[in-house]
Amino acid sequence: MQFIKKQTTEPIDWNVWFTVPPDRRTFNYGTDCSSLPRIREAKQFLIDEQHSLCAYCQQKIDIDNSSIEHVTPKEHNKELSTSYFNLVAVCNKNQVKDHLTGKFHCDRERGSNIIPPVIFYSNTKSVANKTNFYFTAYASGEIAAKPSLEITIRNQIEAFINILNLNHSTLKDNRAKGALRGMTAAYSSLPDKSHKKSIFWRKQYDRILNNQFHPFREYLLVYIGSKIGLN
Numbered sequence: 001m002q003f004i005k006k007q008t009t010e011p012i013d014w015n016v017w018f019t020v021p022p023d024r025r026t027f028n029y030g031t032d033c034s035s036l037p038r039i040r041e042a043k044q045f046l047i048d049e050q051h052s053l054c055a056y057c058q059q060k061i062d063i064d065n066s067s068i069e070h071v072t073p074k075e076h077n078k079e080l081s082t083s084y085f086n087l088v089a090v091c092n093k094n095q096v097k098d099h100l101t102g103k104f105h106c107d108r109e110r111g112s113n114i115i116p117p118v119i120f121y122s123n124t125k126s127v128a129n130k131t132n133f134y135f136t137a138y139a140s141g142e143i144a145a146k147p148s149l150e151i152t153i154r155n156q157i158e159a160f161i162n163i164l165n166l167n168h169s170t171l172k173d174n175r176a177k178g179a180l181r182g183m184t185a186a187y188s189s190l191p192d193k194s195h196k197k198s199i200f201w202r203k204q205y206d207r208i209l210n211n212q213f214h215p216f217r218e219y220l221l222v223y224i225g226s227k228i229g230l231n
């Protein structure tokens with residue numbers, strides 16, 4: 001649930017990064033990816049563009065634990081397989097199978113299934129005084145499509161969550177027990193009638209809003225947004 005703002009044009013070196021010796025721009029990543037000597041530079045560009053967060057789950061990623069992901073799978077469209085506008089960076093290592101379902105998450109779970117390109121919808125981004133338009137976040141770490149959505153959009157959001165298994169038990173734990181618990185504990189320890197208590201969540205919201213590198217940023221903004229009266 002990461003909004004990814006793409007540049008309006010390909011990065012200046014994109015052609016170089018996707019050129020197979022001797023000087024042929026590849027349009028078939030599936031066949032040529034092992035022959036691209038500068039492919040890591042393309043991956044690093046995508047990681048930087050996403051503030052070092054997985055395009056799907058918003059966990060922290062770096063050059064060694066991530067992979068280049070085709071939003072429209074390369075099996076479905078070779079032409080798009082090296083298009084800047086179709087590529088993002090996602091987590092791919094350090095995943096364990098969900099102890100309940102035996103499933104992975106993100107690219108490792110979706111395989112070549114088609115997903116709605118939710119990460120390119122502008123309303124997938126929380127902005128000041130307005131939370132993400134599509135998702136609801138729960139204290140358990142679960143995310144869901146916002147119930148008020150029109151049915152065709154709601155189906156897309158639910159498909160996005162389900163195909164990528166974004167409610168994998170580890171992801172839920174990392175959101176609720178990792179990212180959120182420290183804040184909840186700090187809130188609980190404030191005196192009941194303290195002035196600070198009333199502005200506590202607002203401060204947390206602003207802190208995360210201003211840190212585009214914060215893991216699970218959209219989850220936290222949606223969850224905290226509901227506490228301070230944002231929809």
Ligand SMILES: [Zn+2]
Pocket residue numbers: 054055056057058059090091105106107
């Ligand atoms: Zn991920």
